[in-house]
Amino acid sequence: MKKIEVVQNILEANDSIAAQNRELLEANGVFALNIMSAPGAGKTSLILRTAAELKDRLRIGVIEGDVASTLDSERVQNEVTAVVQVTTRDASESCALIANMVAHALKRLPLEQMDLLLIENVGNLICPSEFALGEHMRVVVSSLPEGDDKPTKYPIIFSDASVVVINKLDFLPYVDFDIPSFQKAVLGLNPRAKFFQVSCKTGAGIKDWCAWLERELSSHKSHQKIMK
Amino acid sequence: MASRVRMHEFGITESIINIVLDKAKEAEANRVTKISLVAGELSGFVPDCIQFYFEFLSKGSPAEGATLHFESPPAQIRCRDCSTVFHPQDTVWTCPSCQSESVEIEGGRELYVKSIEVE
Numbered sequence: 001m002k003k004i005e006v007v008q009n010i011l012e013a014n015d016s017i018a019a020q021n022r023e024l025l026e027a028n029g030v031f032a033l034n035i036m037s038a039p040g041a042g043k044t045s046l047i048l049r050t051a052a053e054l055k056d057r058l059r060i061g062v063i064e065g066d067v068a069s070t071l072d073s074e075r076v077q078n079e080v081t082a083v084v085q086v087t088t089r090d091a092s093e094s095c096a097l098i099a100n101m102v103a104h105a106l107k108r109l110p111l112e113q114m115d116l117l118l119i120e121n122v123g124n125l126i127c128p129s130e131f132a133l134g135e136h137m138r139v140v141v142s143s144l145p146e147g148d149d150k151p152t153k154y155p156i157i158f159s160d161a162s163v164v165v166i167n168k169l170d171f172l173p174y175v176d177f178d179i180p181s182f183q184k185a186v187l188g189l190n191p192r193a194k195f196f197q198v199s200c201k202t203g204a205g206i207k208d209w210c211a212w213l214e215r216e217l218s219s220h221k222s223h224q225k226i227m228k
Numbered sequence: 229m230a231s232r233v234r235m236h237e238f239g240i241t242e243s244i245i246n247i248v249l250d251k252a253k254e255a256e257a258n259r260v261t262k263i264s265l266v267a268g269e270l271s272g273f274v275p276d277c278i279q280f281y282f283e284f285l286s287k288g289s290p291a292e293g294a295t296l297h298f299e300s301p302p303a304q305i306r307c308r309d310c311s312t313v314f315h316p317q318d319t320v321w322t323c324p325s326c327q328s329e330s331v332e333i334e335g336g337r338e339l340y341v342k343s344i345e346v347e
């Protein structure tokens with residue numbers, strides 16, 4: 001019997017594929033968002049609203065990680081330049097996108113004709129948080145009917161998010177969701193988190209979110225130029 | 229939901245087996261008898277699930293039959309205001325010394341293959 005010290009990170013394989021995805025995106029000047037939420041919080045709706053708002057100015061691609069059906073990709077395909085549905089290994093359903101799935105999806109997207117890539121992760125607040133995909137930013141969508149206790153129940157996903165989009169604002173009169181205390185809980189975990197309050201139903205707040213996103217894109221682009 | 233939570237352990241278990249078989253090969257071993265894994269309390273990975281996939285995925289490989297040993301380092305949260313390090317009660321991450329909610333994760337997200345035993 002012989003003991004061998006290994007000490008090797010199990011996520012390394014995923015992380016290195018994510019780094020390659022990131023390089024490929026950079027090389028094509030594409031800015032990517034990894035959009036995560038509980039099931040039904042409004043990821044697809046946010047993608048639709050964002051695409052409708054920005055499609056005259058930005059060329060947008062979408063990766064739909066809703067592996068159970070093609071419904072979401074059908075919903076978005078008219079709004080964007082290109083959409084790819086991620087199919088996982090024939091094995092079974094997935095609870096999260098992993099970098100390898102995105103690597104395959106990127107091969108099927110016209111990256112050189114895109115500015116923005118929106119990746120809809122699988123509806124789940126635990127599993128996706130461990131897997132980098134190569135995104136520039138992680139966006140968590142939290143909707144009012146879910147309740148305001150999600151940051152304390154699922155701290156990891158909130159501590160790694162760049163942006164938290166509070167959706168279904170039209171529900172405010174009907175639910176007990178304390179927006180300031182929700183934001184305080186997120187900021188406790190993640191002092192740099194940025195918030196937007198939107199309703200994908202009424203369109204409220206969408207302009208602010210999109211204007212900010214556009215600014216992030218152009219500042220990233222000019223930064224890239226300086227680096228080159 | 230239960231059926232959906234499987235797959236990420238599936239991929240993780242594949243990665244574990246790849247790492248282990250590489251190391252065993254380097255050591256010119258015939259068989260892996262034990263695998264020690266570290267999966268922190270906050271890592272989001274369920275040992276039973278990894279065990280289940282391991283039995284399935286290691287069949288026919290030098291790792292078949294190896295025992296998996298799990299270590300789960302506890303969540304360690306550090307208060308940004310007073311630097312107290314604490315283990316969170318339930319899911320509410322409030323500093324027990326100063327009640328601050330401004331905290332960061334110091335430990336508990338580890339996920340790695342620590343060592344293997346081969347023959």
Ligand SMILES: Nc1nc2c(ncn2[C@@H]2O[C@H](COP(=O)(O)OP(=O)(O)OP(=O)(O)O)[C@@H](O)[C@H]2O)c(=O)[nH]1
Nearest residue numbers: 039040041042043044045123167168169199200201
């Ligand atoms: N009232 C209201 N309903 C909304 C809003 N945004 C989304 N919805 C509805 O919520 C439901 C779920 O929205 P989706 O956009 O499909 O959510 P999702 O996160 O993509 O869901 P999954 O992909 O299944 O996890 C749909 O019926 C939407 O019409 C909103 O701002 N207000």
Ligand SMILES: [Mg+2]
Nearest residue numbers: 043044066072
């Ligand atoms: Mg969806």
Ligand SMILES: [Zn+2]
Nearest residue numbers: 307310323326
């Ligand atoms: Zn404190």
